[in-house]
Amino acid sequence: MKNRRFITRLLVLLSISIALGYTFYTSFANQKDIVAVGDIAPNFVLKDLEGNEIELHDLRGKGVFLNFWATVCPPCVDEMPYMENNFQKYKDQGIEIIAVNFDEQPIRIERFVDRLNLNFSIVLDPGLQVSQVYGVRELPATFLIDENGVVIERRIGALTEQMVEDYVQKILPSQ
Amino acid sequence: MEKVKCECGHVNPYGTVICESCGKPFFEEEKGLLNMRYEGVARRSQTYNKTMIDKVWNFFSSVKVGIWIIVITLVASSIGTIFPQEFYIPPTANPTFFYEAEYGALGKIYYLLGFHDLYNSWWYMLLIASLGVSLIICSLDRVVPLHRALKTQKVTRHESFLKRQRVHGVSKVASFNETRNQAKNILKAKKYKLFEEDGNIVAEKGRFSRWGPYVNHIGLIIFLIGCMLRFFPGMYVDENIWVREGETVVIRGTDGEFFLRNDQFIVDFYDDADERFRDALVRAGSPIVKKYQTSATLFKRVDDGVVGRDPELVEVARHDIRVNDPFKFEGYALYQYAFKQNEISQMSFEIEESETGERFGRIDVSTYDPQTVYNLGGGYKVEIIEYFPDFYFDDRRTPASKSRIPNNPAFIFKIITPDNEEGEISFVGIQTNQDINGENTHQMRFVDIDMNHVTNLVVRKDYTLGILMVGGIVFMIGLIQGMYWTHRRVWIQKVNDELWMSAHTNKNWYGLKKDIEAVVSKTELTMPMDNVEEEEKKS
Numbered sequence: 001m002k003n004r005r006f007i008t009r010l011l012v013l014l015s016i017s018i019a020l021g022y023t024f025y026t027s028f029a030n031q032k033d034i035v036a037v038g039d040i041a042p043n044f045v046l047k048d049l050e051g052n053e054i055e056l057h058d059l060r061g062k063g064v065f066l067n068f069w070a071t072v073c074p075p076c077v078d079e080m081p082y083m084e085n086n087f088q089k090y091k092d093q094g095i096e097i098i099a100v101n102f103d104e105q106p107i108r109i110e111r112f113v114d115r116l117n118l119n120f121s122i123v124l125d126p127g128l129q130v131s132q133v134y135g136v137r138e139l140p141a142t143f144l145i146d147e148n149g150v151v152i153e154r155r156i157g158a159l160t161e162q163m164v165e166d167y168v169q170k171i172l173p174s175q
Numbered sequence: 176m177e178k179v180k181c182e183c184g185h186v187n188p189y190g191t192v193i194c195e196s197c198g199k200p201f202f203e204e205e206k207g208l209l210n211m212r213y214e215g216v217a218r219r220s221q222t223y224n225k226t227m228i229d230k231v232w233n234f235f236s237s238v239k240v241g242i243w244i245i246v247i248t249l250v251a252s253s254i255g256t257i258f259p260q261e262f263y264i265p266p267t268a269n270p271t272f273f274y275e276a277e278y279g280a281l282g283k284i285y286y287l288l289g290f291h292d293l294y295n296s297w298w299y300m301l302l303i304a305s306l307g308v309s310l311i312i313c314s315l316d317r318v319v320p321l322h323r324a325l326k327t328q329k330v331t332r333h334e335s336f337l338k339r340q341r342v343h344g345v346s347k348v349a350s351f352n353e354t355r356n357q358a359k360n361i362l363k364a365k366k367y368k369l370f371e372e373d374g375n376i377v378a379e380k381g382r383f384s385r386w387g388p389y390v391n392h393i394g395l396i397i398f399l400i401g402c403m404l405r406f407f408p409g410m411y412v413d414e415n416i417w418v419r420e421g422e423t424v425v426i427r428g429t430d431g432e433f434f435l436r437n438d439q440f441i442v443d444f445y446d447d448a449d450e451r452f453r454d455a456l457v458r459a460g461s462p463i464v465k466k467y468q469t470s471a472t473l474f475k476r477v478d479d480g481v482v483g484r485d486p487e488l489v490e491v492a493r494h495d496i497r498v499n500d501p502f503k504f505e506g507y508a509l510y511q512y513a514f515k516q517n518e519i520s521q522m523s524f525e526i527e528e529s530e531t532g533e534r535f536g537r538i539d540v541s542t543y544d545p546q547t548v549y550n551l552g553g554g555y556k557v558e559i560i561e562y563f564p565d566f567y568f569d570d571r572r573t574p575a576s577k578s579r580i581p582n583n584p585a586f587i588f589k590i591i592t593p594d595n596e597e598g599e600i601s602f603v604g605i606q607t608n609q610d611i612n613g614e615n616t617h618q619m620r621f622v623d624i625d626m627n628h629v630t631n632l633v634v635r636k637d638y639t640l641g642i643l644m645v646g647g648i649v650f651m652i653g654l655i656q657g658m659y660w661t662h663r664r665v666w667i668q669k670v671n672d673e674l675w676m677s678a679h680t681n682k683n684w685y686g687l688k689k690d691i692e693a694v695v696s697k698t699e700l701t702m703p704m705d706n707v708e709e710e711e712k713k714s
Contacts, residue, residue, distance in 0.1 A: 006226065006228060006229075009228050009229065009232045010228050012233060012311070012312070012315070013228060013232065016307075016311065017306055019400075019403065020304045020307075020403075023300075023304075023403045023406045023407075024297070024300065024304075026407060026408065027295070027300070027404045027406045028297065028480040042482065043481050043482070044481055044482040044483040045480075045481045045482070045483045045484040053484075055481065057481075068580065071576070072575075072576050072577060072578050072579060074563070078629075102579065103579060104564075104579045105542075105543060105544055105545060105562060105564060105579070106544060107545050107547055107559060107562050108542070108562055108564070108576070108579075110547065111560070111561055111562075125483065127424050127425055129425050129431065129482050129483055130483045131484055132427060133424070133431070133482050144336075150364070
């Protein structure tokens with residue numbers, strides 16, 4: 001009798017906790033449209049200003065510094081030169097920098113890239129499809145993807161030059 | 176824990192106050208009326224308190240705790256209405272700073288404690304969760320023993336049970352059998368169920384009303400489960416999309432499967448020439464919108480392509496989305512929600528020689544995707560050096576763009592003419608046309624503008640509505656069951672040479688006494704006393 005009582009209570013409490021635990025987990029830890037650390041970075045294909053397609057999956061084996069930005073976002077503009085400097089420094093060691101523009105008019109991006117003389121990949125995201133998949137609502141946003149395609153860091157907010165370099169070193173491929 | 180054996184032979188669980196079978200009170204030293212709550216059963220929570228599981232169980236089993244949870248939830252919800260919720264503040268404002276800037280220190284505390292997004296703050300969700308747990312455990316802990324007690328109750332009751340009922344009376348009658356039979360018939364006519372044992376009677380009706388609160392709680396729990404399911408993947412989508420006329424966009428929340436094209440957006444007004452509306456429109460004083468409509472075409476992506484690649488689309492359906500007439504497809508619904516009229520989509524200019532006013536060729540510049548160079552032939556060329564879709568002067572007093580939306584387009588043009596291959600630079604925006612070097616011979620003359628409407632649709636999918644509805648219906652059934660029926664019992668028992676009559680109801684004592692009056696008026700029985708009323712009269 002006493003045992004039965006204990007088991008009933010345990011079962012009731014346990015099922016409630018599981019249901020609630022899962023609910024809390026989905027609503028806080030695992031929002032489904034947000035790419036989290038540890039996930040395989042969702043694949044995408046985007047075009048750069050010349051119309052060349054860049055597919056994330058093709059970059060397996062390289063460390064990918066994935067940045068979301070816009071010319072109308074001052075901190076994004078500030079960190080572009082940092083990214084350029086680090087790109088020049090580490091591009092031969094298997095680092096790829098992709099800056100996904102937040103659906104701005106191509107002419108604005110073109111003029112901006114010319115002015116700053118940027119050489120890493122700047123891609124357009126018409127309709128913000130990729131930004132949505134990555135759950136990017138605030139700019140700038142940066143995802144670090146290692147050589148196996150796994151997201152190892154996600155940062156919303158501005159970066160300093162030192163941070164960019166530290167990040168790049170984190171994703172240097174082993175070979 | 177020992178069980179308690181009553182003198183009638185029934186074995187009661189530990190903690191029982193009144194024998195489940197004969198009704199003998201176990202605590203004779205207390206006189207006065209019996210507390211009939213839950214039939215005097217042992218609420219299990221009050222009895223065992225050994226393991227951690229028992230402790231948690233007992234905490235949530237307490238009605239006192241339950242009420243505190245409700246009160247705290249209510250207070251928190253009220254506080255959440257003092258300053259606006261996050262989704263009501265201007266969309267461009269950053270909540271981190273907005274609340275402090277707008278409401279000072281209180282606003283900051285409000286934000287830090289999560290009141291700005293109450294329904295998603297972890298502690299509010301925890302409160303609602305504990306409310307659900309409290310409901311389940313409180314109900315389980317009461318309904319099970321109550322059900323057993325009502326099932327086990329015997330017809331013949333212990334004398335002190337009868338004596339200590341609120342309505343109790345003693346009558347001396349000449350003929351026991353006749354009186355009993357008369358009483359039985361009258362009560363039967365009043366739709367009581369009659370049970371007999373050794374010449375003793377209990378008449379009972381409306382027992383199912385006792386289950387009302389528990390049915391009501393089941394409804395609430397179903398409702399809460401429905402709310403909980405909203406957090407489960409695929410059950411609930413609430414998104415928002417802006418679509419320009421002619422534009423095709425991916426529909427958020429459909430995992431890139433569906434796309435929508437806005438074919439046309441219309442705002443219709445009531446015709447003030449129509450006699451039927453004239454008076455009302457004069458009263459309103461301003462034009463009244465008749466309908467907001469987005470004519471839309473739905474596409475489905477058929478390639479299993481990667482995100483970002485130009486999708487291969489197949490038309491699925493068309494619909495005119497109006498207020499209360501959503502576009503429904505595959506569990507989703509698109510609702511007309513808002514709109515923006517007259518977004519500048521194209522601006523047209525002509526090169527003009529300032530002195531003569533002579534014009535050379537026209538360019539149409541799309542504000543969504545301007546070309547870099549417009550070649551007009553004959554040596555005339557216009558180059559766009561800079562484009563500001565949402566022009567303003569920034570902190571450094573240099574031209575900049577606030578956003579990517581063409582709210583206030585401005586351009587820096589380089590005009591190349593056969594006479595001047597170097598080109599002249601001018602800044603052209605809405606109502607501004609500046610000669611940068613001050614020596615220009617030509618200027619860009621603004622000639623035409625094209626506008627576009629943008630519609631705003633809400634994307635909604637909700638598989639929990641059915642569950643919420645069922646929860647609501649069960650809730651109401653329980654409420655009605657508990658409120659509009661009463662559980663009445665009348666005991667008639669022969670004790671020594673007297674006929675004792677006692678009665679109990681869970682509410683509406685007046686109704687019960689009316690039933691008894693009907694019995695008393697036609698039998699030898701005398702009207703029993705209402706002990707509570709007697710007490711009130713005395714004091």
